[in-house]
Amino acid sequence: MPLSTQPLGSGEPYVLTASLDNARNLSSLLRAVQFQDHATCFATANGLRVTVEDAKCIQANAFIQADIFQEFSVQEESVTFRINLAVLLDCLTIFGASSTPGTPTALKMCYRGYGYPLMLFLEEGGVVTVCRINTQEPEDLLDFDFCSTNVVNKIILQSEGLREAFAELDMTSEVLQITMSPDKPYFRLSTFGNAGSAHLDYPKDSDLVEAFHCNQTQTNRYKISLIKPSTKALALSCKVSIRTDNRGFLSLQYMIRNEDGQICFVEYYCCPDEDIAEAEL
Structure with a gap:
């Protein structure tokens, strides 16, 4: 060279x-x-x-x-x-x-x-x-303290499934609600936009689901504005690992294959929308 x-x-x-x-x-x-x-x-x-x-x-x-x-x-x-x-x-x-x-x-x-x-x-x-x-000068970065031992639920999905979901759900919603559960609905994405509520369910035996490890039912909401930046990585990826910990923090890990066939990763951490959770109590 x-x-x-x-x-x-x-x-x-x-x-x-x-x-x-x-x-x-x-x-x-x-x-x-x-x-x-x-x-x-x-x-x-x-x-x-x-x-x-x-x-x-x-x-x-x-x-x-x-x-x-x-x-x-x-x-x-x-x-x-x-x-x-x-x-x-x-x-x-x-x-x-x-x-x-x-x-x-x-x-x-x-x-x-x-x-x-x-x-x-x-x-x-x-x-x-x-x-x-x-x-x-590098600034101090956030420590999301997303420890694998505290992960409650984990699903590995083919990226095309999540791309289709984001295309179908109502992105005028302020939040994306994610439900992960060992029982039905297993994995549900929900929005609450101008056209009303929309839900998209994935059974655990779906062809799009490569791994399903859910220990307890968790429902958390995340601001759509915080999730949207991750769609750039989603567009490039072939698989996505979706994990939540015991605090409801979300990890989206995208597996990306480059032009030479090598594997790289992009990971997003997002905190839950506590204001909306408190408003519903």
Whole structure:
């Protein structure tokens, strides 16, 4: 790859170096969590995690494992920085978002450490573009404390089933109500919009349900405005894991297969709408 011999300049060594033969494998995942302008990036030997939050109610994480990259090197235990996600995506698609599959954009990404910009070297058809994106002080992120030992109910669904549900349900509703139960209706999605109430049920033996592990009946409501950003990841995914814990917190984990057939994950955490729950008491 031409970028492998690209001179990176002198000075302090890079604490993070990553290369991809196809930059779209990164940009498509980042678009799936782009509902705010800024993101926090964490790099460890295991790979890269990009986190976006809003209103202290929702958090999205895109996980890009180290083996997705052709080269991935982290010189410290962990490397963290905040970046303008919109600018990063503009740079990653600088040669155009719809390049033909035969001419992917190669990417080399380098970061020297705190206070330094993120360097992007992008090459397509022998043309190399260098981008420098200023990084910022990382902010404290929410800890949703979503522990697997506290998970009450879990369903793995083929993504087409959830895509159909969101297309059929009334999105003028302020909330999406999710019922998960070991008994009927098993898995129910409900909205309460201008046209009245709408319910969509999935039996546990549905062809769309790949795994069904429900221990107790739970009904929780979540603001539609918080769920909608996750539909970007849903559109790219082939499977979705839907989990709720003992507090009613929701985890939507999307399994996404990139253009090279590799598996990546995007996960959304969402807190329940307590105001509506209290109003019904």
